[in-house]
Amino acid sequence: xxxxVYDRYGPPEVLRYEDxxxxxxxxxxxxxxxxxxxxxxxxxxxxxxxxxxxxxLAMGLRRPRARxxxxxxxxxxxxxxxxxxxxRPGDEVFGEVGQKGxxxxxxxxxxxxxxxxxxxxxxxxxxxxxxxxxxxxGVRLGxxxxxxRLLVNGASGGVGTFAVQLAKALGAHVTGTCGxxxxxxxxxxxxxxxxxYTAEDVTRGTARFDVVFDLVGDRPLAAMRxxxxxxxxxxxxxxxxxxxxxxxxxLLGLMARAPFASHRLRPLVAVAKADELxxxxxxxxxxxxxxxxxxxxxxxxxADAIRFIEEHHxxxxxxxxxAAPPPVEPQxx
Numbered sequence: 001x002x003x004x005v006y007d008r009y010g011p012p013e014v015l016r017y018e019d020x021x022x023x024x025x026x027x028x029x030x031x032x033x034x035x036x037x038x039x040x041x042x043x044x045x046x047x048x049x050x051x052x053x054x055x056x057l058a059m060g061l062r063r064p065r066a067r068x069x070x071x072x073x074x075x076x077x078x079x080x081x082x083x084x085x086x087x088r089p090g091d092e093v094f095g096e097v098g099q100k101g102x103x104x105x106x107x108x109x110x111x112x113x114x115x116x117x118x119x120x121x122x123x124x125x126x127x128x129x130x131x132x133x134x135x136x137x138g139v140r141l142g143x144x145x146x147x148x149r150l151l152v153n154g155a156s157g158g159v160g161t162f163a164v165q166l167a168k169a170l171g172a173h174v175t176g177t178c179g180x181x182x183x184x185x186x187x188x189x190x191x192x193x194x195x196x197y198t199a200e201d202v203t204r205g206t207a208r209f210d211v212v213f214d215l216v217g218d219r220p221l222a223a224m225r226x227x228x229x230x231x232x233x234x235x236x237x238x239x240x241x242x243x244x245x246x247x248x249x250x251l252l253g254l255m256a257r258a259p260f261a262s263h264r265l266r267p268l269v270a271v272a273k274a275d276e277l278x279x280x281x282x283x284x285x286x287x288x289x290x291x292x293x294x295x296x297x298x299x300x301x302x303a304d305a306i307r308f309i310e311e312h313h314x315x316x317x318x319x320x321x322x323a324a325p326p327p328v329e330p331q332x333x
Contacts, residue, residue: 002322003103004302005067009050012303012310020068023100023107026081030107033093035075037126038101038299040318041158042239044069045306047099052246069302070101073108074116074125075322084110092116094125094281096272102302104322114277117285127158127291127317128280134237134270135162136280139170141266142211142233146171151202151227154215155191156182159237161292161316163213164189169288175209177202177216179313189292203227214238217247221254221265228263237268292316298323 001022006014026032048069050056059065074094077087087093087110095113100106116125138159144150150167154160155176167174168190176191183194195202203223210229217238224234236254241247251267258265283289294315297305305318 001104002299003068003100004070004299006048006064006069007067008063009048009056011049012307015048015069015303015306017300017302020103022105026079026084026107028082029084029110030081031077031084031087031093031110031113032079032081033073033075033097033106033108033113034078035073035101035104035106035322036122036324037074037296037322038070038320039072039126039129039131039158040302040305040309040320041072041130043071043130044102045310046239046246048306051243052241052248053244054246054248066099068100068103068106070103070106070320071096071099072126072129072131073097073101073106074122075106078105080110086110087113087115092122094122094128095274095277096129102299102320111274112272114274114281117281119285120281123293123296123319123321124284124291125281126319127293128277128284129272130270131158131317132162132280132289132291133273133276134159134268135166136276137270138213138235138237138268139163139166141268142213142235144170144172144211148172148211149207149209149229150174151207151209151212152176152191152215153202153212153218153224154178154238155186155194156313156315157215158314158317159215161185161189162289163215164191165289169283175202175207182313182315185292185315189290208232211235217241217250221250221257225261225263230262231264233264233266235266235268237270293319295319296321 077091097108156178175193176186177195296319
């Protein structure tokens with residue numbers, strides 16, 4: 001089968017599109033999925049580059065242990081392992097895998113998959129794992145509801161475009177920050193106000209927010225707290241930071257301050273939950289949620305797609321498509 005593989009950390013040039021052995025049969029509680037689409041996430045770029053360096057403790061110090069990249073997929077069940085009761089071969093599913101998703105076949109845990117609604121395309125479904133469930137968990141951590149004044153810092157990215165829509169569906173008043181080229185997009189998905197961070201610093205404005213959902217981490221915590229209402233909630237969910245520890249020093253500092261702060265300071269580490277994925281899929285089917293897809297491209301062009309994302313501020317999600325296998329010709333007797 002074809003897959004996106006890499007044997008060393010580095011820039012997109014380390015990725016190769018080549019033949020690899022198909023996965024072993026699924027074990028207990030596992031599902032073999034024939035991938036139709038996958039989506040790119042920040043974690044894929046971090047895994048590719050091995051940065052911040054601390055992640056190599058889990059991924060492999062000198063080289064990646066998992067040679068195939070990719071976490072968010074949608075496709076069709078090919079086979080199921082012992083104890084799998086929710087799916088059977090032929091079912092259309094989407095969900096999260098622990099790497100190895102950018103391939104024609106991958107193995108996922110049943111508990112990390114949801115059934116794809118009939119009215120949702122494979123392209124739309126692949127955007128939901130990681131990005132949309134991070135947005136949903138962030139909105140819920142902030143107890144966002146009707147009348148909440150929410151600031152989404154980084155509103156035009158994969159998580160941000162979902163967070164804006166989810167909050168608006170709950171009746172919140174949403175302000176989003178983004179670059180100038182993405183301002184109209186953020187307005188079009190429901191933001192009540194848009195701040196172009198290249199022209200204006202939202203932390204120096206007069207607006208105050210009940211919840212700040214920070215997906216960028218480009219401002220000091222003290223600056224972000226200036227725009228919070230009394231007893232407001234600051235939610236941190238971002239990458240970046242130093243090449244060794246990434247955002248960890250800042251997140252640890254936030255946690256150390258949390259017990260003594262008048263504001264509620266909350267780091268968000270999203271986890272894959274099948275029930276939430278199913279909920280998100282139903283929202284897309286109902287038209288409540290509309291995934292923003294900047295571009296779809298063949299799986300073989302993954303390196304070019306990541307290069308584009310690293311050089312530009314992408315709008316929403318990039319989707320990788322995998323060609324369906326040719327039909328099996330019936331044997332003649």
